[in-house]
Amino acid sequence: MAEPSTHENAPDVRVERDGSLAIVTIDRPKALNALSPDVLSALLGAVEALAAEGSAVRGVLLTGAGGRAFVAGADIRSMAGRTPEQGEEASRLGHRVAAAIEGLSAPVIACVDGFALGGGLELALACDFIYATDASSFGQPEVHLGLIPGFGGTVRLPRAVGLARAKELIYTGRRIDAAEAVAIGLVVRSFPDRESLFAGARATLAEVGANAAPAVALAKRVLVDSAGRRTESATELEIAGFGDAFRTNDMREGVAAFIEKRDPVFTGV
Numbered sequence: 001m002a003e004p005s006t007h008e009n010a011p012d013v014r015v016e017r018d019g020s021l022a023i024v025t026i027d028r029p030k031a032l033n034a035l036s037p038d039v040l041s042a043l044l045g046a047v048e049a050l051a052a053e054g055s056a057v058r059g060v061l062l063t064g065a066g067g068r069a070f071v072a073g074a075d076i077r078s079m080a081g082r083t084p085e086q087g088e089e090a091s092r093l094g095h096r097v098a099a100a101i102e103g104l105s106a107p108v109i110a111c112v113d114g115f116a117l118g119g120g121l122e123l124a125l126a127c128d129f130i131y132a133t134d135a136s137s138f139g140q141p142e143v144h145l146g147l148i149p150g151f152g153g154t155v156r157l158p159r160a161v162g163l164a165r166a167k168e169l170i171y172t173g174r175r176i177d178a179a180e181a182v183a184i185g186l187v188v189r190s191f192p193d194r195e196s197l198f199a200g201a202r203a204t205l206a207e208v209g210a211n212a213a214p215a216v217a218l219a220k221r222v223l224v225d226s227a228g229r230r231t232e233s234a235t236e237l238e239i240a241g242f243g244d245a246f247r248t249n250d251m252r253e254g255v256a257a258f259i260e261k262r263d264p265v266f267t268g269v
């Protein structure tokens with residue numbers, strides 16, 4: 001595997017490349033990677049830059065630096081003097097980051113090693129799925145601060161764990177460990193340490209990467225766009241996406257390879 005190359009997008013967000021894999025790290029460990037407006041802007045810039053690369057990016061890992069936190073929430077200090085208008089502006093920025101992550105055609109795995117709280121859990125929920133170390137913990141503690149989730153938590157958490165469990169987590173603000181997070185379906189897999197977390201996430205992206213990239217991108221688009229829609233409207237999206245698959249060379253190749261009893265050679269178009 002090629003040596004990762006690093007470039008700085010902004011002081012608090014690093015993007016490393018390893019071929020078609022991108023590792024995006026929120027690097028503000030002194031504040032447990034809390035999401036200040038600057039961090040959110042840098043993250044948006046990083047994700048938009050990856051989106052601009054199109055099919056050159058086949059998978060993304062999103063993580064936090066320092067070994068204590070993925071992200072311990074929105075930056076509480078920067079909230080203190082905010083006007084309602086500034087609050088709304090910050091909320092919009094947070095939602096733009098989530099939408100940019102969901103809009104990437106490549107799968108994004110949140111690699112959580114430590115706290116994923118408040119806006120941090122909401123950021124992880126905007127990724128395709130969450131892998132975590134056993135020592136990680138998760139929660140939506142906004143009610144402890146007189147807030148409610150403001151970065152998609154009321155929308156994406158119920159989708160991930162069901163309405164009743166989401167209500168319990170949001171109303172109590174309590175923290176759960178990785179084992180409980182796996183048990184309720186919030187976390188897909190947990191690992192004993194950071195090294196095995198990243199090895200596991202990379203292995204999953206390699207498995208995905210062996211498939212037809214346009215099909216994976218179409219599946220992501222349909223899954224993301226149909227979330228929360230009524231059945232009829234959601235199935236229309238699937239029908240359109242299924243039709244779109246027939247526009248791709250990889251679909252022709254995959255079907256031909258099956259009929260000819262050989263392995264497919266996908267080209268990603």
Ligand code: DAK
Nearest residue numbers: 031032034072073074075076087090091117118119150151
């Ligand atoms: N914001 C700012 N700084 C934070 C932070 C946060 N969310 N979490 C931790 N830090 C800072 C601490 O202040 C401390 O800084 P210094 O005092 O050393 O300068 C440093 O990180 C280390 O934290 P601790 O000393 O507290 O470390 P402990 O191990 O004792 O405790 C902890 C770790 C994660 C349990 C604790 O730090 C903690 O409870 N943190 C707050 C967690 C939390 O409540 N998170 C949810 C924040 S509310 C919105 C959009 C979204 C949201 C709201 C509005 N719109 C845009 C309108 C979302 C809201 C949230 O996320």
